[in-house]
Amino acid sequence: MKDSLDLKTVIKNLKIDARGLGIPSGAAEVFIDKSVQAAEKSLRSKKIITEKDLKVAIAKELKKYNADFAYVYENRDKII
Amino acid sequence: MLKLENQPPSCYNLTMSFFISLGIVFLAMLIMASLQLQPGVFALFYHYALGKYSKSRASDMALLFILGAEVSAACLFLCAYYIVNLFFLCQFRPETSFFAWFIVGVLIALAFMGFFCYFRPGTGTKLFISRKCARALDAHALNAKSRSDAFTLGALSGVCEIPFTMPLYLITSMEIMEMSVEFFPSHLLTILYIVVPTLPLFFIRWKYQTGHNLANIERSRVKDKAFTRIILCLSYVAISVLFIYFRILA
Numbered sequence: 567m568k569d570s571l572d573l574k575t576v577i578k579n580l581k582i583d584a585r586g587l588g589i590p591s592g593a594a595e596v597f598i599d600k601s602v603q604a605a606e607k608s609l610r611s612k613k614i615i616t617e618k619d620l621k622v623a624i625a626k627e628l629k630k631y632n633a634d635f636a637y638v639y640e641n642r643d644k645i646i
Numbered sequence: 647m648l649k650l651e652n653q654p655p656s657c658y659n660l661t662m663s664f665f666i667s668l669g670i671v672f673l674a675m676l677i678m679a680s681l682q683l684q685p686g687v688f689a690l691f692y693h694y695a696l697g698k699y700s701k702s703r704a705s706d707m708a709l710l711f712i713l714g715a716e717v718s719a720a721c722l723f724l725c726a727y728y729i730v731n732l733f734f735l736c737q738f739r740p741e742t743s744f745f746a747w748f749i750v751g752v753l754i755a756l757a758f759m760g761f762f763c764y765f766r767p768g769t770g771t772k773l774f775i776s777r778k779c780a781r782a783l784d785a786h787a788l789n790a791k792s793r794s795d796a797f798t799l800g801a802l803s804g805v806c807e808i809p810f811t812m813p814l815y816l817i818t819s820m821e822i823m824e825m826s827v828e829f830f831p832s833h834l835l836t837i838l839y840i841v842v843p844t845l846p847l848f849f850i851r852w853k854y855q856t857g858h859n860l861a862n863i864e865r866s867r868v869k870d871k872a873f874t875r876i877i878l879c880l881s882y883v884a885i886s887v888l889f890i891y892f893r894i895l896a
Contacts, residue, residue, distance in 0.1 A: 579788075581697070582694060582697035582698060582788070583693070583697060584697070585696065585697040585698070586693040586694060586695075586696040586697035586859070586860060587693075587859045587860065587861065588696075588857075588859060633861075634859060634861035634862075635861075637861045637864070637865070638693070638859075638860050638861050638864070641769075641770050641864060642690075642784075643780075643781075643784070644768070644769060644770025644771065644772050645686050645689065645690055645770065645771060645784075645860075645864055645867075646683060646686040646687055646690065646771070646772070646773055646775070646780045646783060646784065
């Protein structure tokens with residue numbers, strides 16, 4: 567999964583989003599780590615994982631910690 | 647009104663013509679201020695800038711973005727002005743010719759497009775521009791590092807909206823050129839026409855500065871989607887009707 571979907575870029579963009587939303591950096595790192603780990607866990611059973619699957623899974627996990635963060639992550643490509 | 651009727655008809659016509667022109671220009675301003683591409687790109691850009699830089703730097707870059715948007719609007723208006731001026735120089739009255747009907751046809755088409763195609767179907771506020779272009783704007787907003795990048799992005803987002811703005815620039819430049827009353831400086835209207843459409847950008851900047859974030863702004867944009875569609879459609883139709891009735895048929 568890491569190779570094909572470039573998880574590093576996803577995490578980097580999530581950090582930018584979190585800072586843009588005014589979430590403290592420590593809290594943001596915890597949210598991101600936990601969400602990405604949970605998303606990876608939930609997608610482990612799938613043979614083929616698309617970018618959309620990963621996005622939905624991360625957004626679902628993020629929603630537990632911060633609704634605005636999840637909303638921005640989910641809708642970023644729907645703004646323009 | 648009574649006083650105007652007692653005056654010679656030419657003066658009455660002149661005043662009437664002035665108010666029609668003013669109405670058309672104000673409707674065009676309303677449309678320009680309702681268009682969503684620049685506010686969308688600006689909201690994204692400000693969000694990314696806040697995510698990467700300090701608040702003061704993000705605010706500075708946002709101002710440069712707005713300046714870029716205004717400069718692009720001014721350049722596009724100048725282009726439209728010179729196109730119309732060329733027609734006048736060639737003794738070709740744009741408002742009583744095939745050109746006028748062409749512009750009106752485009753405006754009516756834009757009224758339908760504003761209602762049906764301006765926003766793509768589905769959730770969010772996906773706009774009419776191609777997805778490749780949207781991704782390029784998003785990437786440019788994400789990777790903007792300097793004030794010049796911000797300025798370019800502002801100008802670029804203005805240029806991307808040309809399909810919906812160019813007919814308006816042509817019509818308003820025609821109207822401003824025809825304004826020949828002494829008591830109103832038409833240059834002031836030109837400046838207003840360039841500055842007023844960027845007011846939503848100032849409003850978004852103010853929202854960010856008062857603690858709002860991209861999620862709040864996007865939620866309100868989604869909520870107002872139907873209203874924006876209706877405003878766009880009605881304003882385009884109103885301009886077309888005013889132009890046909892008071893310019894072409896008159």
